[in-house]
Amino acid sequence: MSDDRMFGLQRHERVMDELRRHGAVRVRELAELLGVSELTVRRDIAALAAQNLLTKVHGGATLPTELTPAAPTRRRGSVGPRFTIGMVVPSLDYYWPAIVSGARSAAAAQGVNIQLRGSTYDWAEDRRQITRLIEAQQVQGLLLAPNLEGDSLEMIRWIGELPVPVILVERQPPRWTPTPYQLEWVRSDHALGLELAVRHLHDHGHRNIGLLLSKGSPTSAHLARGWDLVCADLGIPAGLVVRDSVRMDEPGHRALIAQLLDRCRASGATALVIHSDPEAMSVAQYCNELGMTIPGDLAIVAYDDEVAKLAEPAMTAVRPPKPMVGRTAVELMVARLTEGRRRPIQRVLVTPELIIRDSSMPLSTPVRSTWA
Amino acid sequence: MSDDRMFGLQRHERVMDELRRHGAVRVRELAELLGVSELTVRRDIAALAAQNLLTKVHGGATLPTELTPAAPTRRRGSVGPRFTIGMVVPSLDYYWPAIVSGARSAAAAQGVNIQLRGSTYDWAEDRRQITRLIEAQQVQGLLLAPNLEGDSLEMIRWIGELPVPVILVERQPPRWTPTPYQLEWVRSDHALGLELAVRHLHDHGHRNIGLLLSKGSPTSAHLARGWDLVCADLGIPAGLVVRDSVRMDEPGHRALIAQLLDRCRASGATALVIHSDPEAMSVAQYCNELGMTIPGDLAIVAYDDEVAKLAEPAMTAVRPPKPMVGRTAVELMVARLTEGRRRPIQRVLVTPELIIRDSSMPLSTPVRSTWA
DNA sequence: TCAGAAACGTTCAGATTCGTTCATGGGAGG
DNA sequence: CCTCCCATGAACGAATCTGAACGTTTCTGA
Incomplete structure (x- = not known):
């Protein structure tokens, strides 16, 4: 099933992953982690460095910085706009690395720099980071993902008054904002993502589906909205929605899962959509301990696709x-x-x-994606 | 499963399925799984890679990522992608020329051609034009603005099955579409546009505002939604909404306008937002004949800004x-x-x-947009 | 400054994978 | 029924990947 070997490209991605997670990697550790020789790791690092995706240093590699020696200047004449863009994200180890990575590679393609700042899901910290970026006078624009829960109008007004353009990432302010210019944003259409999951389950015969939302995530609201819309569209019950944190590191998560499964049984649900992979894996593991089979006794679709691939069985997920x-x-x-x-x-x-x-289809069924 | 052999296309789908499941596939395993030779698998992978559906690596394939080595960079001649894009718009004399002009200049900048076809606000004619463009085999993509009133699902399904990518312009299909790929679109946020108009009037003291919508325009629905939202937000009456065609070339338009003004007087409205410039000018002219002053007796904001500038007085408009x-x-x-x-x-x-x-502010007031 | 240790990179070899060339066979269309 | 065409498969030289060996460079601490 699992390969003992990976492809070069996968290794490259893995290297970049580790890099984004830790900011730096060392050859020795990577070699062990990836199960290849140090020489191979060095070759990988050299290849990635050639694309300016990282900076080679003695003993390993780091994320590229403006200090990187001998950054091959962009093509001769057309220096292009050399902007520096600040980016403040609420987390550097879940969900956001992929966004940052997409931003970084676009930035490289456009010849601009990104000043990344990790924050928390807390507005005060966001504000501190933003203020520091602005005061350093180095950034011409900001990509922000502030926590807009709470008195969002106040925050939005504050953001609107910043002296540089702002684009919100994965956040949506109210449709009209009391700012000199309406705020610009780009975000995933989570409501539609949830709809894809539910319709997939519906296509495979499930008529009674539940939804488990993780608490306190800005995504939840969108998921809940998508849930209501798609359930109404398909004419299936929308009642089984649970908001709880069932991660394995959460005290009492087993009791909560047991409770959740009771509700599923009571309402006859045969499938669950679960927000965020860790929660989904937690549920799957508990089911496993109870002797329930997935997807036979319960089909699961996870939402986020960060680690869903690593679950056993590999988990269907909305990405x-x-x-x-x-x-x-x-x-x-x-x-x-x-x-x-x-x-x-x-x-x-x-x-x-x-x-x-x-995790969502009987294994025997010939594999056929609805997206064909 | 049923057949010992599958067609190439089926195999391709199967390959993509495996890929989506595992993130990477190995030539050897696929050959065994599909019961074909490794060479055939390699050919499949090459074909899929040519469509950017996967990334070929030594020994197999992975999902494409940002690390995917860039396709043959077309620098030297830098001919750019010389695509030809078909564009079908419902009108060539109102509203749409500006869109086409924007499209044309972008096309020039990108080095692509645009094949423009005028249609009507009628689905049968849209379809005829689209079919002709497709059959000419000259276009690699389509920008469409079909009339989606009526049995829109049927039309959307038809559009989804076209052999080239489609982007809807100023149209929004249902949030989920029964097409192999969700439809892509770009449109003006008319609801927000209307909100800007109402808030502008509200800022200048109007607390009782009316809305005149032209009948049968795809825009009306968005305007009505924006109207309800902003009136609720501002806490002003939302009751005065009229749907009528009051263009000068419409028989009986004067009677309709008289009626409208009666309703304004009855409800105490001091301002009107009027969808589409001609209607707004028609109302303004009638008011003028009655001796009412604009904006003194009635403030007007037009929606479209096609000819609003030419009115007397020059008309405030949402553009x-x-x-x-x-x-x-x-x-x-x-x-x-x-x-x-x-x-x-x-x-x-x-x-x-x-x-x-x-048309929306006392003339003496220095004209200054809230947008500074 | 120097020496030892670690890290690096070149070279070479073994193994695997790739792709070109040519041959075969079955289905579509006449 | 025949022919053409395309998809497939076999074989083999070419290309690629990986790791070991070993000389060279860089780092660190005395």
């Missing part, structure tokens, strides 16, 4: 277009900086993708 | 970002044609602009 969101944000920002205020405000929705694996 | 819509559509299409199906679906809203002239 938000994270790299594309980052990329689009950068492209919008470059356009805004290049064209100035005359350019009309754009708001972009990007559609997630449904990755069909084994 | 949908028409050139930008056309431009964005072309840019999206070029991206789609360049990057293929792997590119996630984008849906873009562009924000209109409020052009403040004389």
